[in-house]
Amino acid sequence: MDAVQVHETLPVRVLAGSGALDRLPAEVERLGAARVLLIATPSAADFADRAAAALGERLAARFDRPAPHTPVAVTAEVMELVGSADVDCAVAIGGGSAIGLGKAVAARTGVPQIAVPTTYSGSEATPVLGETENGVKTTRRAPELAPGTVLYDPDVTLAMPVGLTRTSAVNALAHAVEALWAPGTSLLTTALATEAAAGVLDALPRVLERPSDPGARERLQQAAWLAGTCLAQARMGLHHQLAHALGGAFDLPHAELHTMLLAPVMGFNRPAAPEAFDRLAKATGADPVEAVAALAAGYEGPQTLADLGVPRADLRAVADRVAAAPYPNPRPLTAESLAPLLDELWTGS
DSSP states (O other): OOOOOOOOOOOOOOESSSSSHHHHHHHHHHTOOOOOEEEEEEEEEHHHHHHHHGGGGGEEEEEEEOOTBHHHHHHHHHHHHHHHOOEEEEEEESSHHHHHHHHHHHHHHHEEEEEEESOOOOGOOOOOEEETTTEEEEEEOOGSSSSSSEEEEEGGTTTTTTHHHHHHHHHHHHHHHHHOTTTTTOOOHHHHOOOOOOOOHHHHHHHHHSSHHHEEEEEHHHHHHHHHHHHHHHHHHHHHHHHHHHHHHHHHHHHHHHHHHHHHHHHHHHGGOHHHHHHHHHHSSSSSSHHHHHHHHTTSSOOOOTTTTTOOGGGGHHHHHHHHHHOOOOSOOOHHHHHHHHHHHHHHO
16 A cells, blocks of 8 residues: 555635625636626525626626536536637636536636635535436546635625525535545645534534624634535545435435435444544544534434435435445445445435
């Protein structure tokens, strides 16, 4: 086994703090762009309207219908818009759906990207793009997929609904957890993952209690930034593979699925990842699996795969698919070991 650690840092410019969104026109100008495609999720419409007004004549086109899991068909629709408007820069405002679509456009055109995340998904910090076609989600990784500029403005998260806040933050926590047990990570990645986990577990309960607390929101956003940075370095494991397999096959909501999966997958991997769990125990001050399960249990939405409408009879096919091409994971993956885990996720037992 190679004992040399390798850490690659992506070339990214980050502006973090209250009012960062207002710097968007200056960042577009810095890139030398004159024909901007603005991509925004419906929930970010108010901030997109602000951005559109600020961009003025530089706004060449706008698309407000990004979809979860970045369907190839939606990207094809946007590419027609890109061609007709002669776009030279993509700005994405929203969660993973908007930012993923921005990446898909950049992958096909090479135009620079600016990301303004309004959730804690972390996609803006990674060189990873997952695209869905015919019910199958395919993930690829390349440095050029990562946005070159990210604006972290905690003000855009203040009105985020409590339910989405919970699921999106647990999604961020999953990035940090998997980075702690991923193979080939560096000392820097491990340190970032430890701080990210501690930050999410510290700030999320405070935000849930007082959703408009700007200090807690900023702490949570910065922890999510660190978690996404970890994902940019670490390779994804079982948690993300199950999210991709289930989400792509059954068109499931991304953040809710991550929230549902994290504690059971942590329990599944605990015997094979003692060092990761030691670090998490220090961050939580309690049993990590129980702490994450308690956060997930507070969600008022779907709690099981059955609640999401996943057919129980189809779970074995998911287990077979995951076991046939497993992501790196501390515990070896077989269809026989995954079947009880998936059944637990379906029943909630």
